[in-house]
Amino acid sequence: MIHRSLATLGIPAMVIAVGSMSMLMSQASQRARNAATDPQTKAATPSVPPPGAAAAKTSGFRTPWGDPDLQGVWNDATSTPLQRPTGVASKDVLNDAEAEEFQDQLAGHLSRDRRDGGSEVDANRAYNEHWMDARRLKITGDHRTSLIVDPEDGKIPPLVPLSAERQKQSDERAAALARFNAGMPNTYFDFELPIRCITRTDMPPYMPTIYNNDFQIVQSPGYVVIAPEMIHSARIIPLDGRPHVGKNLHLWLGDSRGHWDGNTLVLETTNFRPDSDIFRAADPATFRLTERLTRMDARTINYEYTVEDPHTWTRPWTVRIPWTRIDPAEQMYEYACHEDNYDESHFLMGARERERRGEVVQPIPHLPSVQ
Amino acid sequence: MRNRLLTITSACVTMGIAFAALALVLAAGQQAAAPQQTASQFGESSSLHALDAGQFPPYKPARMPDGHPDLNGYWQALVSADWDLQDHEAQPGPKPEINGVYGAGPAGQSIVEGGEIPYRPDALAKKKTNFETGAMVDVSSDKTWHNLGDPELKCYMPGVPRVNYLPYPFRIVQSAGPSSPYMLISYEFASATRIIRMNSKAEAPIPSWMGWSRGRWDGDTLVVDVTGFREETWFDRAGDYHSDQLHVVERYTPVSPFHLMYEATIEDPKVFTRPWKIRFPLYRRMEQNFQLLEFKCEPFTEEMLYGRFVKRPNP
Amino acid sequence: MKEMRMKASVGAVVAASLMLPFMGLVLPASAHHAFAAEYDAKKHVILKGTVTKMEWINPHAWIHIDVKKPDGSVEEWMIEFGTPNTLLRRGFTHDSLKPGTEITVDGYQAKDGALHANGRNVTLPDGKVLFAGSPVADAPYKDPGK
Numbered sequence: 001m002i003h004r005s006l007a008t009l010g011i012p013a014m015v016i017a018v019g020s021m022s023m024l025m026s027q028a029s030q031r032a033r034n035a036a037t038d039p040q041t042k043a044a045t046p047s048v049p050p051p052g053a054a055a056a057k058t059s060g061f062r063t064p065w066g067d068p069d070l071q072g073v074w075n076d077a078t079s080t081p082l083q084r085p086t087g088v089a090s091k092d093v094l095n096d097a098e099a100e101e102f103q104d105q106l107a108g109h110l111s112r113d114r115r116d117g118g119s120e121v122d123a124n125r126a127y128n129e130h131w132m133d134a135r136r137l138k139i140t141g142d143h144r145t146s147l148i149v150d151p152e153d154g155k156i157p158p159l160v161p162l163s164a165e166r167q168k169q170s171d172e173r174a175a176a177l178a179r180f181n182a183g184m185p186n187t188y189f190d191f192e193l194p195i196r197c198i199t200r201t202d203m204p205p206y207m208p209t210i211y212n213n214d215f216q217i218v219q220s221p222g223y224v225v226i227a228p229e230m231i232h233s234a235r236i237i238p239l240d241g242r243p244h245v246g247k248n249l250h251l252w253l254g255d256s257r258g259h260w261d262g263n264t265l266v267l268e269t270t271n272f273r274p275d276s277d278i279f280r281a282a283d284p285a286t287f288r289l290t291e292r293l294t295r296m297d298a299r300t301i302n303y304e305y306t307v308e309d310p311h312t313w314t315r316p317w318t319v320r321i322p323w324t325r326i327d328p329a330e331q332m333y334e335y336a337c338h339e340d341n342y343d344e345s346h347f348l349m350g351a352r353e354r355e356r357r358g359e360v361v362q363p364i365p366h367l368p369s370v371q
Numbered sequence: 372m373r374n375r376l377l378t379i380t381s382a383c384v385t386m387g388i389a390f391a392a393l394a395l396v397l398a399a400g401q402q403a404a405a406p407q408q409t410a411s412q413f414g415e416s417s418s419l420h421a422l423d424a425g426q427f428p429p430y431k432p433a434r435m436p437d438g439h440p441d442l443n444g445y446w447q448a449l450v451s452a453d454w455d456l457q458d459h460e461a462q463p464g465p466k467p468e469i470n471g472v473y474g475a476g477p478a479g480q481s482i483v484e485g486g487e488i489p490y491r492p493d494a495l496a497k498k499k500t501n502f503e504t505g506a507m508v509d510v511s512s513d514k515t516w517h518n519l520g521d522p523e524l525k526c527y528m529p530g531v532p533r534v535n536y537l538p539y540p541f542r543i544v545q546s547a548g549p550s551s552p553y554m555l556i557s558y559e560f561a562s563a564t565r566i567i568r569m570n571s572k573a574e575a576p577i578p579s580w581m582g583w584s585r586g587r588w589d590g591d592t593l594v595v596d597v598t599g600f601r602e603e604t605w606f607d608r609a610g611d612y613h614s615d616q617l618h619v620v621e622r623y624t625p626v627s628p629f630h631l632m633y634e635a636t637i638e639d640p641k642v643f644t645r646p647w648k649i650r651f652p653l654y655r656r657m658e659q660n661f662q663l664l665e666f667k668c669e670p671f672t673e674e675m676l677y678g679r680f681v682k683r684p685n686p
Numbered sequence: 687m688k689e690m691r692m693k694a695s696v697g698a699v700v701a702a703s704l705m706l707p708f709m710g711l712v713l714p715a716s717a718h719h720a721f722a723a724e725y726d727a728k729k730h731v732i733l734k735g736t737v738t739k740m741e742w743i744n745p746h747a748w749i750h751i752d753v754k755k756p757d758g759s760v761e762e763w764m765i766e767f768g769t770p771n772t773l774l775r776r777g778f779t780h781d782s783l784k785p786g787t788e789i790t791v792d793g794y795q796a797k798d799g800a801l802h803a804n805g806r807n808v809t810l811p812d813g814k815v816l817f818a819g820s821p822v823a824d825a826p827y828k829d830p831g832k
Contacts, residue, residue: 064436064548071551115807119730123794124722127805130776130818131768181723183797186682188673195719197745198669211772216566218544218555220443225544225555227564229771232528232581234557234564236542242660251665332566333771334579338669339527339603340743343766345510347724348680350798355682367722513748513764577742577770577780 061295063219067239068263070217070224070295073327076206076303077135077213079106082319084146084154092145092154099143107137110371121368133211140322141300149304150318156280157313166283166311173277178363184351188344193277195344197337199252200230204269205279205289205305208321210371214332215323224258224265230335237267244270252276254289267291283311299325427626432591437547440591440625442554444543445656445663448536448633451479453523455609456649457487465506476608482536484648488611494642501610510676517603521610525676526668528563528580530604531597531619532635532649539666540656543623554586554593559663567595575599578615593623606637614641629655719745721766721794725804729795733763733803737787742770742780749805751789765791765805777821789816 061069084092094102108114112129115122129137140147146154162170176190185191194200201209206228214229227234237258245255254269269291272284279287288308296302301323308316354361432440454462454476464474481487490498505521523529529537541558554567567586575583575598583599602615622634631653638646674681735751747767752760773782788811793803808816 061550063546063550069548069550071546119727119794120722122806123725123727123804124720125806126719126721127767128807128815128818130815131772133772181720183723183726188677188681196669196673198667211769216553216555218546218551218553220544220546223443223544225542225557227555227557227566231562232564233562234544234555236544236557236663238662245662245664249664252667253665330775331573333576333774334581335744335769335771336528336580337745338525338672339522339580339601340516340741341745342513342516342748343719343724343746344673344677345513345680346796346800346802348677349511350724350796350800352680352682353798353800364723367720576774 061298065221067219067221067224068260068265068295069219070265070293070301071219072217072325073330073332074215074217074301074323075133075135075213075326075330076215076321076323077133077138077208078140078147078321079103079110079137080139080144080147081106082147082207083156084148092152094143094145096143099139102143102145103137103139106139110137112370117368121370124368124370126370131211133213135213135324136208136210142322144320147319147321148317149320150306151315157315157317160310160312160314163311170281173281174365175363178365180347181364181367182361183347184354184361184363185347186351188348191344191347193252195347197231197341197344199233199276200228200335200337202228202231202233202235203253203276203278204235204256204267205291205307205319206303206321212335214326214330216332227332229332231337232335237265244268247271250274250284261292264292264294267293279307281312282307282309286311293323296322301325427630427632430626432625432628435545435547439545439547439588440593441545442543442593442623442625442631443545445540445661446543446631446653447540447656448538448651448653450482450536450651451477451538452482452536452649452651453533453538453607454479456483456607456611457481457609459609482649482651484650489644489647491642491644498610498612501605501612502608503610505608505610508676511679521608522604523608524672526561526672527603528561530580530600531565531582531584532621532633532637533604533606534558534560534563534565534581535621535633535635535653536649536651540661540663542663557663559666561668562665578602580604582617582619589622591624593621595621595623597621612642613637613639616641623653626652629657631655721804724796725794725802726797727794729797731791731793731795731803733765733791733793735763735789735791737783737785737789738762739785740780740783744769744771747773749783749789749791749808751791761801763791763801763803765793765803765808767805773817778817779821782821783816 063069063071091098112125112127112132114125144154148154148156151157176185177192179185180190180192180195188196193203201207201213206215212229216227216229218225218227222239224237224239225234226237233253235253235256237256239258239260241259242257244257245251249255250271250273252273255271256267256269258265258267260266267290269289272278272287274284276284278284279289286309289305291303291305293304294302302320303323304318304320306316306318307313435441451459458481459476459479461478462476464470464476467474501521504519506524508520508525509518510516523533523537528534535541537558537560539559541556544555544557546553552569552571554569556565556567558564563581565581565584567584569586571585573585578599578601580601580603582597584595584597586593586595588594597619598617600613600615600617600619602613602617605612616639618638620636620638622632624632624634626632632650633653634648634650636646636648637643733751733753735753737749738752739750741748741750747770749765749767751763751765753763754760770778770780790809790811791803791805792807792809793805796802805816810816
C-alpha cells in the first residue's frame with residue numbers, strides 16, 4: 001500500500017537526514033578545533049587559555065594566549081664575578097655598605113680607562129670604558145658575591161681529570177692559543193669561535209661579557225624565541241613536547257626544547273657539535289644544560305642555568321644572573337661579524353709577513369688578564 | 372484512521388526530504404563559509420583552471436588575538452630567483468670542471484613584474500662586472516675587501532629581499548599584544564635574523580646588512596618598509612645590485628593556509644629608472660616536527676677567503 | 687664625623703674580608719679579541735691625524751686618519767675600536783664623527799708593522815676624549831609612543 005511505502009521511505013529518510021546533519025555539525029566543530037593555522041604547533045586556538053593559567057602565581061605578565069610573558073629586550077651585564085672571590089667564603093650576600101664597596105672595587109679593577117700596570121696590560125685593554133657596556137660595572141641587585149649559587153661556596157666544583165684524548169685536544173687548543181697570543185697563528189683554526197665569527201654570546205648558557213649583552217625575546221603560540229645580539233642568531237624553542245632532533249644532527253648552538261613549569265620557562269639543550277668549543281671546554285658528548293627563565297617583575301627576568309658533565313666536573317653547578325629590561329629606550333642592533341672581519345685577514349697576513357722577515361717569535365701561553 | 376496514517380506518513384516523508392535538503396544546503400554553505408578551503412573543493416568545481424592561472428580564491432586567514440592574520444610558521448620560496456631574478460636558462464655555475472651538476476643551476480622565469488629590471492643605462496655595466504667577478508674573492512686589502520665576489524658566495528648576510536628567495540626555510544615569529552611591538556624573522560641561511568619594528572617611526576641608526584625594518588598592517592597584509600642598507604648586498608648571482616639608496620617595501624599576504632604571497636617593491640634612483648616589483652609565493656613547510664637547522668656557512672668560506680694567508684706547509 | 691668613622695671602618699672590614707685577587711675569578715675570559723695578540727706593547731704610538739672616514743662596523747669599528755709626517759709625507763693609518771652598537775645605544779650616530787676632524791690617537795702599533803693601531807685613548811683638539819660624553823644630537827631610537 002502506498003502509505004506503507006511512504007512510511008517505509010519517510011522514516012529512513014528522516015533518519016538519514018538527521019544523521020547527515022549531525023555528522024556535518026560535528027565535522028564543523030572538528031574543523032574549528034583544527035583551526036590552528038600553524039600545523040607545527042599543538043597549541044589550542046588563542047581564545048582558550050591553557051590549563052593552569054588561572055592559577056598563575058607571582059607574575060601577572062601573560063601573553064594574550066596565556067603564556068608567561070618574557071618578551072622585550074634584556075641585558076645581563078654585571079660585574080659580579082662568576083666565582084666568589086677569596087676572603088668572603090662565608091659571605092654569599094653583602095649588606096648595603098659592603099655591596100657598595102664591592103662594586104667600587106670591581107669597577108675600579110675592570111675599568112678600561114685605567115692606564116696602570118705596564119704597557120702589556122695597557123695594550124690589552126684595547127680601548128676606553130665608554131666602548132663597553134656600562135652595566136658591566138654594576139653588581140647584581142641582590143648583592144651576591146658570586147653568580148654561582150650552587151654549590152654554596154660559590155665556586156666551580158672540582159674538575160674531573162681529562163681523558164687522554166681530551167687532554168690531547170686541550171693541549172692542542174692551548175698551543176693554538178699561544179700562537180694566537182704571540183700574533184703568529186698558523187691557520188684560521190688557531191682562532192677561537194668568536195674571532196672566526198661563528199658564535200659569540202649566543203652559545204648557551206649565556207654569560208655576561210664586555211659589550212652587547214643584549215637578548216631580544218619574542219613569543220608566539222607554542223614558541224619562545226631568544227635572539228642574542230651576537231652573532232645575530234635566533235634560538236627558536238618549541239614548547240609542544242616534540243623530541244630533540246636525531247642524534248646524528250648537531251648544532252653549534254645545540255638543539256633546544258622548552259616547557260613551562262609554572263611561570264618558569266625550562267629549556268633543555270642537547271646535540272652540540274662534537275668539534276665545537278662548548279661551555280668551559282665541557283665534553284659535548286656528555287654535557288647537559290638546563291636553563292630557567294622567570295619573569296620577576298616589569299623590568300627583571302631571573303635567568304638560571306645548571307650545567308652537568310661527569311667528564312668535566314665532579315658535580316652539577318648552578319648560576320643565577322638577573323636580566324634587566326632595556327627597551328624601548330635602548331634597542332638591540334644588528335651585529336654582523338664575518339662580513340667585515342678585517343682582523344681575520346690581518347692576523348694571518350701579519351704572521352706571514354713576520355715569518356717572511358725572519359722574526360723568531362715565542363708562543364705566549366697567557367696574555368695579561370683584562371675583563 | 373487511514374487518513375491520519377497517510378497524513379503522518381506524508382509529513383514524515385516531507386520532513387525527511389526537507390531535512391535532507393537542509394543538510395545538503397548546510398553542507399554546501401559550510402564549505403563556502405569555512406575559514407580554510409581545501410584543494411578538494413577546487414577539484415570538484417569548474418574553477419579547476421584557477422590552479423593553473425596561479426590565482427587563489429578569496430581567503431580569510433585565521434587570526435592572532437589582536438585580530439591580525441597569523442603569519443607564524445616555517446616558510447620557503449620555490450623560485451630559482453637567487454640564480455637570476457629575470458628569465459634564466461639552466462647554467463653550469465662556477466668551476467663546472469670541478470663541480471659538475473652540483474654547482475649548476477636550473478632554469479626559471481622572471482619574478483620581476485614586466486619581466487625586466489629597469490636599470491639606468493649607466494648602471495648596467497656594473498651588473499656585468501659583478502657577474503664576471505662573482506666567484507672571485509680578494510680580502511688582502513681592507514680598501515678593496517668588498518670589491519670582488521657575490522656576498523652569498525662569501526656567506527655574508529644576503530640583505531632584503533634576496534634572503535626571502537634563497538632556497539632555505541625561515542620562520543616568521545609573530546606575537547600579539549602591547550608587550551611586544553616586534554615581529555622577528557629567523558632565516559636558516561647564515562642564521563640571519565630580522566627584527567621588524569611594528570608601527571615604528573624610528574630611523575636606521577647606521578646601515579646594516581639586513582636593513583632596518585618597520586612593519587604595519589594594511590588590512591590582512593603585513594607591510595614592511597626596509598631602509599638603511601649596506602650597499603654591498605646583491606639581489607642574485609647574476610650580479611643584480613643596488614646602491615646605498617635602496618628602499619624596499621615588502622608585502623606579505625596570506626592567500627591560503629599554506630601560502631603567503633610575497634611582493635616587494637624595489638626603489639633605488641641611483642641604479643634604476645623607476646621602482647620595480649617582484650612577486651612569488653612562499654610555501655609553508657609541512658613536514659612533521661619541522662624546524663630550522665643551521666646553515667652557518669662561515670667555515671665553508673675560510674679556505675676560500677683566507678687560505679692564501681695560511682702557513683704552508685700546514686703543520 | 688661619626689658617619690665618616692663608620693664608613694672608614696666598614697671600608698676596612700670590607701677590604702679585608704673581600705681580599706680581591708681577581709685573576710681568573712672574575713668573568714670568564716671570553717676571548718673575543720685579545721688586543722695584545724695583535725698590537726705590540728713595545729710599539730706605543732701617538733698619532734695626530736685628520737679623520738678621512740669612520741667605519742661603523744662590527745666586529746670592530748675603524749677610524750681612518752691621515753697622519754702628516756715631519757717630512758711632509760702622509761701616512762694612512764687605521765685605528766681599531768670596539769663595537770659601534772654600544773655607541774648607538776648611547777645616542778651616537780654614523781654622522782657623529784665628521785671627516786676632517788683632527789684627533790690624537792694614543793695606542794699601540796700592529797706587531798707586523800702595518801699602519802694599524804688600537805685606539806687606546808683618542809682625544810679631540812679641545813682635550814675631550816672621543817665618544818666619552820653624550821652626543822649632542824638626538825638619540826637614534828625614540829620610543830614611537832603609539
